[in-house]
Structures are given as C-alpha cells and as structure tokens.
Amino acid sequence: MAPASPGGGWDQTSRTAEQALKSLDPSRKVEVYNVPGAGGTIGLAQLASEKGNGNLLMTMGLVMVGAVEQNKSSVTLSETTPIAKLTEEYEIVVVPAASPYKTLADLAAAWKAEPAKIAIAGGSAGGTDHIVAGLMAKAAGIDPKQVNYIAHSGGGEALNALLGNKVAVGVSGIGEFAEHVKSGKLRALGVSSPERVANVDSPTLKEAGLDVELANWRGFVAPAGLNDDDKKNLTDLVTKMHDSQAWQDAVAKNGWADAFQTGQQFTDFLAAEQAKVKGIIAEMGLVS
Structure with a gap:
C-alpha cells in the first residue's frame, strides 16, 4: 500500500519496490495500490484493519509520523509491525x-x-x-x-x-x-544535508546561515499481530529486495541515500522519531 496519491515519494518508493521484487522472481505477484489522504493516516487506519495479514506492506516515513500527531489520528504507528527503514x-x-x-x-x-x-x-x-x-x-x-x-x-x-x-x-x-x-x-x-549534495548547485542551510539539518526517510511497516514466521518472511523478503541490483540502481538514480535498517534497530529508530517529531510540531503550534 502507498498511502498517498500516485506520483509522490511513497508511491515512487512502492513502485520501485514492486519492480525490484519482480526482478528477483518474475512469477511473484506484487500489487501496489494507493490509499491517499491526511498525510497517510487514512492508509494507516486501513492497515490497522488488516491485523495479522502477512502479505501486506505499507510504505511510510517521517511525513506519517508528523501526520499522526497533526491529525490527532486515532490509529498510531504503535499499531503496526515495523519491518524496515529503506532510504533517506x-x-x-x-x-x-x-x-x-x-x-x-x-x-x-x-x-x-x-x-x-x-x-x-x-x-x-x-x-x-x-x-x-x-x-x-x-x-x-x-x-x-x-x-x-x-x-x-x-x-x-x-x-x-x-x-x-x-x-x-x-x-x-x-x-x-x-x-x-x-x-x-x-x-x-x-x-538540509550536513554536506553539499552532489549534482545539486546549492549550499547547505547551515553553510548559508541557518543551522538546520533534517533527512526525510521512508520505510515499510506491516499490520500488527503478525506471527513470528510472517514477520521473518517479510523481513527476509525486503532484505533481498534491498540487496537487488534493481533496487540499488533505482536508489542511485533517484538520489536517495541508502539507510537500511530492520528488526529492533528500526523499531527503536521509529520510537525515537515519534518523540522528536512530536516535540518539534508542538513547538510550531501545530498540536496542542
């Protein structure tokens, strides 16, 4: 599931993953479908209704972490199974x-x-x-x-x-x-990078006078309630996809940075990001 309209970053990531998975096994059935709206929280609510479904991944990222707070979503990322952080x-x-x-x-x-x-x-x-x-x-x-x-x-x-x-x-x-x-x-x-980005004619924000650094990131979560086998199978599948030539070529072509994490490492990262983003958007007056 790409919880956004076609053409954006989540959709692009989802369709790149589809092609990479098919490159590993042309007979594998992979379907990307879009559930747009409310910064991904409509898709998140739909994912929550698929509890225990070991054949479903949802693309998400930093934008969704903010949208959960901003939209006061009744469903949060704690009701998902973190699978992998993919790119920054x-x-x-x-x-x-x-x-x-x-x-x-x-x-x-x-x-x-x-x-x-x-x-x-x-x-x-x-x-x-x-x-x-x-x-x-x-x-x-x-x-x-x-x-x-x-x-x-x-x-x-x-x-x-x-x-x-x-x-x-x-x-x-x-x-x-x-x-x-x-x-x-x-x-x-x-x-917003710590150093200048290749092929982009621009200073960093810090270099230009504002001390700001932030990476957008994207990853996959699955529904809550997965059994251990399904969780392992999805993690292994996404790891093979990440290691494929098709995925690596697409990451380079799109100017993404490889930021692959799975397991407890991604779970801990996700928890830290939720706390950080909650603080930032509260300070911006976006949530009470």
Whole structure:
C-alpha cells in the first residue's frame, strides 16, 4: 500500500519496490495500490484493519509520523509491525528564478521583518517540508507559529504554486525540485544535508546561515499481530529486495541515500522519531 496519491515519494518508493521484487522472481505477484489522504493516516487506519495479514506492506516515513500527531489520528504507528527503514532524502529550499531573494540571508532578512508575508509551499501539514520551514524560522529568530505555510498534496502542486508566483518559497525533497533548479526555473537557496549534495548547485542551510539539518526517510511497516514466521518472511523478503541490483540502481538514480535498517534497530529508530517529531510540531503550534 502507498498511502498517498500516485506520483509522490511513497508511491515512487512502492513502485520501485514492486519492480525490484519482480526482478528477483518474475512469477511473484506484487500489487501496489494507493490509499491517499491526511498525510497517510487514512492508509494507516486501513492497515490497522488488516491485523495479522502477512502479505501486506505499507510504505511510510517521517511525513506519517508528523501526520499522526497533526491529525490527532486515532490509529498510531504503535499499531503496526515495523519491518524496515529503506532510504533517506534531504530537503531543498527554493525560490522562483525571478525572486528578489538571491541567497538564504536575503530571504531570512525579509522573513524576519514580515513573517506573515512570506508564503512557503510544501507538502502536507506537519510533514517533513513543514518541519523544515519551522526549524528554519526558529534558526532565523522567528516564532515558528508565525510561519505562513501553504500545504499541498504533492510536489507537483507546490511546484505550480512556485512557478505561478503564488508563493515566495518552496520546500521539498531534493528529487522533486532538482530538475527545475538545473533548468533555471528555480533557484536553490539551501539543502538540509550536513554536506553539499552532489549534482545539486546549492549550499547547505547551515553553510548559508541557518543551522538546520533534517533527512526525510521512508520505510515499510506491516499490520500488527503478525506471527513470528510472517514477520521473518517479510523481513527476509525486503532484505533481498534491498540487496537487488534493481533496487540499488533505482536508489542511485533517484538520489536517495541508502539507510537500511530492520528488526529492533528500526523499531527503536521509529520510537525515537515519534518523540522528536512530536516535540518539534508542538513547538510550531501545530498540536496542542
């Protein structure tokens, strides 16, 4: 299950996994289906109703961790079986090519002067893009509650808002905006990585003056209530998929960073991320 509309990061990850699994065994039946809405929490609720189903994986990630809090979801990730963390992807902050903001310092100065006037486009409320915007505000000395964030259901919508000059700034995964930075339609002001990213003409946010670093990540969970055999079979299958040439090639092509974890390591990571994100979005005034 890709708990989002076609074309976004979860859908792309799901369909890449489908191809990689079929490359290992062409006779294997793998079906990807989409359950969009509410930052993945509609799909999460549907997963919860599949308790004990050892033939179902749901793609998820940092965005869902935020959406569970933001939407006050009655179903949480504690009602899933963590299987694997797959990839990480850093965020990029962009402006239209004709923007008066040539650097992140230019943007920060204008933003500080009139926070409400700077509209920032990104994905779902409480998701990675929104969190980066809040962390940038905090680093610039702006109250994160004053961020004028315009949530969109995907990178395509946010891109249209940017190119139509309906918003001043866009925040998204590097993969969603990189082509448009290369073509000159957008100007990159910073990336949320600890070091500069190959093939992306942009300083890091820290280098450009705002001490912010954050990686979006994606992984798989299964329904709760799996027996030990089903859990082991799914973990072994996803490990083989991760090791396949088809998956490794796709990770490189999409500019993802390999961040593979399974078992207790991923379970512990997921628990830590939930606590961290809850704190960040509470500070941003997104939850009471």
